[in-house]
Amino acid sequence: MIVAPKSENGIVLNIKDELVSKPYVDATIMAMKKFNVNVESEIPYKKYIIHPQNYKSTTFSVPSDFSILALLLSAAVLL
Amino acid sequence: MTMGDMPQADEAIIDILEKMGVVITLDKNVIKIKSPKKLDGGKFDLNDSPDLVHAVAILALKTSKPIEIFNVKHVRYKETDRIAILARELKKLGIKVVEKKDGLVLKNSKNLIGADLNSENDHRLFMAFCIAGMYVGNCSVSHPESVKISYPDFIQEMKRIGCKISLD
Numbered sequence: 001m002i003v004a005p006k007s008e009n010g011i012v013l014n015i016k017d018e019l020v021s022k023p024y025v026d027a028t029i030m031a032m033k034k035f036n037v038n039v040e041s042e043i044p045y046k047k048y049i050i051h052p053q054n055y056k057s058t059t060f061s062v063p064s065d066f067s068i069l070a071l072l073l074s075a076a077v078l079l
Numbered sequence: 080m081t082m083g084d085m086p087q088a089d090e091a092i093i094d095i096l097e098k099m100g101v102v103i104t105l106d107k108n109v110i111k112i113k114s115p116k117k118l119d120g121g122k123f124d125l126n127d128s129p130d131l132v133h134a135v136a137i138l139a140l141k142t143s144k145p146i147e148i149f150n151v152k153h154v155r156y157k158e159t160d161r162i163a164i165l166a167r168e169l170k171k172l173g174i175k176v177v178e179k180k181d182g183l184v185l186k187n188s189k190n191l192i193g194a195d196l197n198s199e200n201d202h203r204l205f206m207a208f209c210i211a212g213m214y215v216g217n218c219s220v221s222h223p224e225s226v227k228i229s230y231p232d233f234i235q236e237m238k239r240i241g242c243k244i245s246l247d
Binding site: 020021023030031066067068069070073075076077078 | 084085086087088089090092093096101110112114118126127128129130131133134135137138140141153203206207210211213214229230237242
């Protein structure tokens with residue numbers, strides 16, 4: 001998905017079966033948007049269209065990582 | 080419940096902990112945790128947040144009812160087969176584990192015991208097993224170098240808050 005805008009003709013992504021880890025796709029699309037690249041969600045989690053586009057530089061704040069935070073919260077609960 | 084302007088799948092941990100009876104207070108940059116003596120169990124579909132599986136599984140050390148984690152077959156295809164390793168290693172601590180194709184059922188036992196845990200060089204499992212080991216005591220966890228990939232200061236920070244961890 002991230003490389004698709006730099007392909008010559010763009011990419012149509014068709015997803016077979018049920019997609020797992022869906023929020024990661026949403027996070028990817030949102031991050032791409034911050035760099036001025038658009039992903040068309042034709043059918044969310046089933047079909048995405050990405051036309052050839054150029055990424056533009058931006059200021060981007062990387063959020064805290066909830067995957068690690070989840071472990072620390074588990075530790076706080078247990079210990 | 081969301082934090083920041085980027086969606087993060089693993090924010091789901093807040094709701095999961097609350098369902099288990101933990102009282103959580105969110106401030107701007109601080110999360111306060113008040114844990115009951117025993118957690119409730121529960122059934123959790125972690126399909127959207129596979130990186131929570133180990134963090135939720137170790138909570139079975141402190142639950143009064145079983146924890147069921149399901150719809151996470153894809154967790155078998157991460158850095159390691161985390162379902163299989165969690166089942167195998169948490170059993171060593173005395174947790175009663177049923178390994179399913181798409182998840183785990185974990186029941187607490189009164190007879191928790193320290194053990195040598197093999198994280199199979201998987202950073203997330205190493206950290207989860209360290210936390211489980213700190214709760215149970217007398218544990219060793221293999222592959223400390225694996226944490227470099229996501230949390231290089233993990234051991235130092237655990238020590239800073241008073242955990243007794245030594246490197247062999």
